[in-house]
Amino acid sequence: MTLMWRKQLEIGDETIDVDHKYLICMINTVELTMRTPEHRDLLPATLEQLVEYTHAHFRREEAIMLSVNYPRYQQHKEQHQRLIQELDEIQKKIQARGEGEFSQEEISDLANLFRHWLLEHLVKEDMLMKPFLAGK
Numbered sequence: 001m002t003l004m005w006r007k008q009l010e011i012g013d014e015t016i017d018v019d020h021k022y023l024i025c026m027i028n029t030v031e032l033t034m035r036t037p038e039h040r041d042l043l044p045a046t047l048e049q050l051v052e053y054t055h056a057h058f059r060r061e062e063a064i065m066l067s068v069n070y071p072r073y074q075q076h077k078e079q080h081q082r083l084i085q086e087l088d089e090i091q092k093k094i095q096a097r098g099e100g101e102f103s104q105e106e107i108s109d110l111a112n113l114f115r116h117w118l119l120e121h122l123v124k125e126d127m128l129m130k131p132f133l134a135g136k
């Protein structure tokens with residue numbers, strides 16, 4: 001199932017919102033690549049792009065938090081570190097699968113992991129920044 005951006009996910013900072021939209025798009029690309037056997041060979045590169053973009057996004061978000069003296073900076077940064085570890089575990093799971101095709105069940109499980117991985121953080125933690133970024 002494709003992840004869709006919706007207005008309620010908006011934080012109110014253009015850099016962060018554009019990043020989040022792009023991350024959703026990249027997760028969809030990874031899922032689509034898993035689902036399309038003839039594109040299976042693109043999966044490692046697609047995943048790597050997602051990992052790199054996530055690192056860069058977290059760095060941008062942390063810099064923005066610092067620039068507005070965000071009081072939950074430390075907790076938020078620690079959550080980013082956990083998310084990086086979780087993403088690493090998802091990536092390893094996919095890599096361990098080797099060259100073979102994915103079953104429908106594996107695809108659904110991995111897609112759910114990704115969905116949970118990003119959206120939980122976005123809705124619960126990133127949203128708390130919103131009042132601090134208003135009028136910045």
Ligand SMILES: [Fe+2]
Pocket residue numbers: 061076080121125126
């Ligand atoms: Fe965040």
